[in-house]
Amino acid sequence: MSAQLPREKVPILLVDDQPEGLMALEATLAPLGQQIVVARSGREALRQLLNQDFAVVLLDIVMPGMDGFETAQLIREREKSRNTPILFLTALSRGEVPEFRAYAVGAVDYLLKPYEPDILRSKVSVFVDLFRKTEMLRRQAEALREAQRREHERELAEAHQRLEVERSRWREELLRKEMETGRNQQRWLEAVLTTLPSPLALLEPGTGHILFANRAAQSLADGALVYPEARRLNTELVFTDSEGKQLPDESLPAARAARGELLSGVPVEWRRGEQRGAALAFSSRLPPMHGRPETALLALLDVTALHVTERNLQRAVHVRDDFLSMASHELRTPLTSLKVHVQGALRAAHRRGEEPLPVAQYVAKLETLEHNVSRLALLVDNLLDISRIHTGRLDFELAEVDLAAVVRDVASRFSEEASSAGCTLSVRAENPVVGRWDYSRVDQVVTNLLANALKYGAGAPVELAVSEEASHATLEVRDGGIGVREQDRYRIFERFERAVPHEHYSGFGLGLWLVHEIVTGLGGSVTVESPPGQGALFRVLLPWSREPQATEWRKVAQG
Incomplete structure (x- = not known):
């Protein structure tokens, strides 16, 4: 396609305050056949430039009010007319024209009056051709943009058509994925419900058919609370209410929930031989939703551990x-x-x-x-030690202690009591056995063990022995009394526990417990050996030095 310049008349702006000057310019430029617009002042020229664009502005320099330089400056400051060519005309002599200022305000050239008409027409023709070419490029650009717009609209229409086809395919794929997602979510929910520790079952109203039961419901009472066939297989399993009255099948939580009853913490207990169990039943009705019919929900709370705690x-x-x-x-x-x-x-x-x-x-x-x-002081001290151990505040004052000396001193204090009990008291603790312990607590350990030996070994010899090893000191208290049964050898070190009835032997059942707590707090251990018919031997091992930890006391007390 050949590019042709537009043939419309090109606007040319003539600015001069002298009418004869304007007439001369019009006459000179008339042969060009273009649109001539005149302005008789700089302000009028600015108003004309607001209305349309011009190929060139012929601007007189010397004008009253606003001269040509000021007018040119304002033309250049306006964004739309910034690139409009300005040709200065002046009657000043060449030496009087401030050329630098003319070019500084954006003039492309200047002519002195009187000017040569052919030269003026030649210069203006250049700007007219430039304007036309610029206009042609603008129109071509607009035509290109319009063609691109139409092409773009056509492509958009085709893309829209393809998109509709794709959307249809996507909708089908999305529907398929949603259905698959729904199935996956159902599987995931069933997996979550299956692993829940709380027994849960979904039943069909009326029939009681089990739609779903998680693992906890299947294992609770061997599943007999939910599945009737499990109850028929477990013939020894008996269900009762909280008062011990046996429950028939129709009174069990699953049957009641299927009938539409809303259960709220209904108790049910069961037994099979020595095994016992208990649960609280809750039920509700799930209305039809998401394409599923009405469903009965049964939840069971296993309270067997709570009954044991009770x-x-x-x-x-x-x-x-x-x-x-x-x-x-x-x-x-x-x-x-x-x-x-x-x-x-x-x-x-x-x-x-x-x-x-x-x-x-x-x-x-x-x-x-x-x-x-x-005796009263000892009883009160034991009671106070119970409180201290329970709160984790049993005090230790560590210092150098001779275990052998403590044993001899305690044995001396118990000489009359041993005589009254008919026991011969022997001590093997000649050499010093020194460790970093609490004197009063070690004294309390020896006192309680010796008092225990005299109580349960009355009439038989009692022996105390102290020895030392590389890592610990050893205290042994042996009696020839009734001994300790094997099933009681751990229980006697617990609080308030006794291996014999209170009616036969006095005491709180605290002495051996305090021995265990004190020795453990010092980092040691206490054990008992009792061969049948040979009394009891209590052995205490105390490490040479250890800082007792309060946290250990709290753990023992809380346990």
Whole structure:
């Protein structure tokens, strides 16, 4: 396609304040056959430039108000007319024209009046041709853009058509994927429900048919709470209510939920031989949704462990009551003796006219009082140690302690009690055995073990021995008493536990427990050996040095 210049008249702006100057310019440019627009001032020229574009502006320099330089400056400052060619015309002589300023304000050339008409027409013709070429390029660009727009619209129409086809295919694929996703979600939900620890089942209303039961529901009571066939296979399994009344099949949670009953924590218990179990039943109705019919939901809460805990708590309460009974009895015995002796002493002191009792009798009474007070103090200390161990605050004051010296001292204090119990007391602790321990706690360990040996080994010899090894010191207390049955050898070190009835032997059942707690707190261990018919041997191992940890006491107390 050949490019042809547009033949429309090209606008040329003539700016001069002199009418004769404008007439001369019009006459000179008339042969060019273009559109001539005149302006008689700079301001009028600016208004013309606001309305249309011009191929060239012929601008007189000397004008009143706003001269040619100022007008040119404003033309250049306007974005749309910034590139419009400006040709200055002036009657000034060549030496009077400030050429640098003319070019500085954007003039492409200037002519001096009187000008040569052919030269002026030649210069203007150049700008006219340039304007036409520019206009042609603009129109070609617009035509190109229009062609591109039409092509683009055609391509868009084709793309839209292809897109509709693709959308149709995508919709079909999406529907297929949604259906597959729905199936996968159902499988995933069933997998989640299957692994839940809470028994859960979905039943068909009316028939009671099991639509789904997770693993926990299948294992709870061997699945007999949900599946009727499982109940028929477990003939020894018996279901009862919370009062122990046996439940028929129609009264079980699954049958009631299928009938539409809304259960809220209904208890059901079962037993099979020595095995026991319990659960709370909850049910609700799921309305039809997502293409599924109405469904009965049955949830079971296994409370077997709670029942076991309840029995343990009841046992703990029973143990507490027994302990309080024992404590009142144990505390009353020395208090009664103290009261009797104090009352006797007061009566003797108030008798008049009688000779005073001999000093030996007073000493005997005081010794009895001192013995009972010591017994009371020991009982109170044991009770305080229970509280300290429970709160993790059993105190240790570590220092250099001679275990052999502690054993000899305790044995000396128990000499009269051993004699009263008919026990010969022997001690093998001649050489010092020194470690970093708590003196009072080590004394408490030896005292409790010796008191235990004299209580349960009355009438038989009692031996205490101390030895040392590379890593620890050893304390052994042997008696020839009733011994400890094998099934009781761990239980006797627990709080309030006793291997024999309280009616036969007094005490709180705390001595050996305190021994275990103290020795463990010092990093050691205590064990018992009791061959049949040979009494009991308690062996304590104490490391030479160890900082007791409070956290261990808390763990023991909480356990």
